[in-house]
Amino acid sequence: MSNTSSVNSDKREALDSETQAKYVHLQTILSEMESVLVAYSGGVDSALLLKVAHDVLGERAMGAIASSAAYAPEETAEAIAVAQQMGISVLTLETHELEDERYVANNFNRCYFCKNELFTQLEPLAKKHNLRYIAYGINKDDEGDFRPGQRAAREFEVRGPLQEAGLGKQEIRALARFLGVPVWNKPSMACFSSRIAYGTKVDVAALQMVYKAEKLLHELGFSQLRVRHHDKIARIEVERAEMPRLIEEEMSRKVTDGLRKIGYTYVTLDILGYRSGSMNEGFFKKKKA
Secondary structure: OOHHHOOOHHHHOOOOHHHHHHHHHHHHHHHHHOOEEEEOOOOHHHHHHHHHHHHHHHHHEEEEEEEOOOOOHHHHHHHHHHHHHOOOOEEEEEOOHHHOHHHHOOOOOHHHHHHHHHHHHHHHHHHHOOOOEEEOOOOHHHHHOOOOHHHHHHHOOOEOHHHHOOOOHHHHHHHHHHOOOOOOOOOOOOOHHHHEOOOOOOOHHHHHHHHHHHHHHHHOOOOOEEEEEEOOEEEEEEOHHHHHHHOOHHHHHHHHHHHHHHOOOEEEEOOOOOOOOHHHHHHHHHHHO
């Protein structure tokens, strides 16, 4: 294990003892892996994983970022810039999930086909660079959520070191801040396909509507948000603390006018506020019934 993985006692006081222990465990896991290709997206989970892997393994740890119509191009560019800021170069590749009719059909297992495409692309890349494992940023908090992509990870024997070390999202953010990862407080992101209601086909036109809608809201100063796509209806999720500003007359008019220009007929606010995976709620309740 390289010297960069150790932290002096003064700095360790910035982390609680449990997070410190999990950090050491994460370092041990990565050291025992010997070499790894990290599926990097630019979010805090994969950024932290890439940072620690590089600290521990040096050039035997590499990152790879995929681009497709399901992600904002500026997010990809920002992710590459963040890796460069940390002194880590990343490989880039394109994924073609939109060419898979099973993905486009947008059934409840859509994420399986997305991750299957990603890992299919990463596997030969890892072999080319003689890297023993592929790893991704799943964490302990993901265990209770519905994530079909985990099945693809198991099939490709992709590792989840953050999860293996028992690190949850709050601990990951604290550790990322402690280690100087620039995106430690970045709002959670996911591909735009996750905004489209199950059963509605995923196509470039719908993805572009979501992209433009969320970009508009970000430009208006909203941070953690989702625009859920229900054909001509946009269902906006923001943090509950930001709801009063969203429904102010002038702001609500700006948002409504902007989203109508994008192609939505009706613009609604989800009064439960932002939450990860809200598309799963209605789908599984309906399926159960």
